[in-house]
Amino acid sequence: MPIKFKKLREAATVTIILAFTNTGMLSQATAQTKNPTLAVIPAGFNFPTPGYVIQQWITNAGSSDTTVSAAGLKNIRDHGWDLWNGMTQMTGISSGGATIAEIEVPIWTTWPDQTQALKPIFSKSGASELLFELSQETAMRRPKQFKHLKKAEVKAKADTAAAPEIVYTLETERFNRTWVISANTPQIVPFGQGIYSILGKANIDNYANDFPASYSPGAKAILDFDARAIETKPVYYALKSKGTSIMPYWQGTSSSATTNTTNPVPETWKTCVIIDAENTATTGMRVATANEQNGAYAAPGLQCASYLYAPIGMVFVQSLTALEAAAFEGQPDIKAGDFGALMAMHVNSKETDSWTWQTFYWQGDPSFETNSPGSLEGQPSSLGAPWSSYAMCTAYDQSYDRGATMNLCYNPYLETSPGIPDGIQSNCVSCHGSANVAAQGTENPPSYPSNYDKLIDFGGSEFKGVMKTDFSWTIADQQ
Structure with missing residues (x-):
């Protein structure tokens, strides 16, 4: 259903309010x-789903019975689409x-x-x-994942991990009400006397110090978030609010799709899409004509070799403030009032012990999408524009078959960075399961996995001296 303009009304607590329009x-x-x-x-989107139900899907997804396995994988994808449909x-x-x-x-x-x-x-x-x-x-802000290299790796990767002159993507995080309440609720140490906040590293350090010395590696952890908690991580790309702009378009990791098959960051992608800010249609993605890129805004350094065209009604965008526009460094033509286009979003919910994990990223139309790491497949008919333009991958466990095949799910706009080890082989569970706050003096605490070749034992010896943060790098990365 098209979204109509509604009359704005000033309230005592509001300075300026802006509208969400039918262009998204x-x-x-x-x-x-x-x-x-x-x-x-709201009700009707199967949220929250009981954890034991989701765990059964995970078990079924790894079944040797192909019919059972297919049903389990479908249930997981259906649930991911339900979350996306509900939160939009x-x-x-x-x-x-x-x-x-x-x-x-x-x-x-x-x-x-x-x-x-x-x-x-x-x-x-x-x-x-x-x-x-x-x-x-x-x-x-600039994606914080790019700064997660271990100290020993920073020097070796200094050239590639350094902040780029041109900032192509910015991220933020958003948390639902239940997550906020969980994060703000004081916690009691098991068998201890203290009551601690998990807001701030110093508080978590004090919390960790109150655990009995007999606790085994990996057992020291904050209490779990509530089952209805949701974390999200939206990622944005800058577009002009007038005329046309050129945006990199994900087509995978092959040499025909990118100039860098090891770290295929957006500025290396060979296919680009011309976004028309004057066209608010919600369908109509196609191959661009020969002249349509003429006069279109493009960030410096793009590697476009072929072009598609799409109306802006197929993309969720929001107006940039002056500070946000300036954060797209190296793009002086991006000003306040131009657009931050939603390119991708991690979404994880605490419905099961190790959370559910789904990543959405812009693909526009099934005629042009690539099928890795996710796809547009299986969307509910009720999912409207612009949200139906986003593909999805899911990973509700590190592996569904006990490590024989590791799951693959990553955000092409983040995990392709050279600052993230082996990001194009990554899955959300292995990465976020390593989230921790290390005690002072702990050598080589767990960080982003160096590879995703095998299951990570979250109770293993490498977690000695750290406080796990229930799969949340947001909590772990506090100062």
């Missing part, structure tokens, strides 16, 4: 409000039960980013009242 654009807002209602995924439903913005403005936005855009979610938010009266300011301004 979320304009930038400074809608700051105390006690915000963080929208939840439209909702009104409200505060304390009162409507702020008569506009609708996708549910996930009402969730706080990392700058808001990692601050104390509880009132003195208890957990039922959240005290923080929610803003539609996002804290876009």
Whole structure:
């Protein structure tokens, strides 16, 4: 159903509110409000699904019976699409039960980013009242994954891991209400006396120090998040808000698709798509004509050899602030009011012990997509534009067959970086299962896996001296 403009209404807690339009654009807002209602995924999208049900899908996916295995894999993909469909439903913005403005936005855009979610938010009266300011301004930044090399590897990879002159992608993180409450709830050490916050590295260090010395490697960990918690990591690419812009288009890791088959970052992709900001149609991706790239904005350094065309109605975009535009360094033509186009998003939910993991990335139309690491296959008919333009891969375990075949699921806009070891062979579970806060003096604590050739034992000796953070690098990376 097309999304219609709605009349904006100023409220006491709102400075400026912007609209989500039928082109799939979320304009930038400074809608700051105390006690915000963080929208939840509505009924009808199978969230949350009981963990024992998901675990049975995982078991079935590894079955030697091909019929059972196919059914298990389908259940996992269906669940991933349900999450995507649910979190992209439209909702009104409200505060304390009162409507702020008569506009609708996708549910996930009402969730706080990392700058808001990692601050104390509880009132003195208890957990039922959240005290923080929610803003539609996002804290876009260079992807933090690019900085996860171990110290011993940094020098050897200094040339490739150094910050580029041109910033092609920015990321942020968004967390649903349950995640925020879980992160802000004090925790009690098993068999200990202390009550600790997990906000900030110093608090986690103190928490870890209160564990009994007899605890085995890998057993020292924060308490699990609530089963309804969701983490997301949106990734954006800069486009002009007028005319046409050229955007790299993922076609895989072969030499015909990229100039760098080891680290096929977006600026190395040989296929590009011309995005037309004047065309708000939600279908119509095609091969570009010979002259359509003329006059189109392109970031410096792209390796485009062939071109496709797509209307902007097939892409979710949001208006950039001046600070966000400036964060796309090396692209001086990107200004406030231009677009941050959603290129990809990691989504993980705590419905099962090791979370569910799905990654979405822009592919536009099945006629042009590549089938790795994911695909557009299996989308529900109710999934509308622009969300139906995003392919999905899933990995609900490191492997479904006890390590004989490792699962593959990664974000082409992030894990292709030279700052991430073996990213194009990665899966979400192996990577996030290694998330930890290391005690002072711990040598070579677990970081991003150096390869994904075999299962990682999250209770192994390499986890001695660290505090695991329930698969959350967001918690682990705090200062």
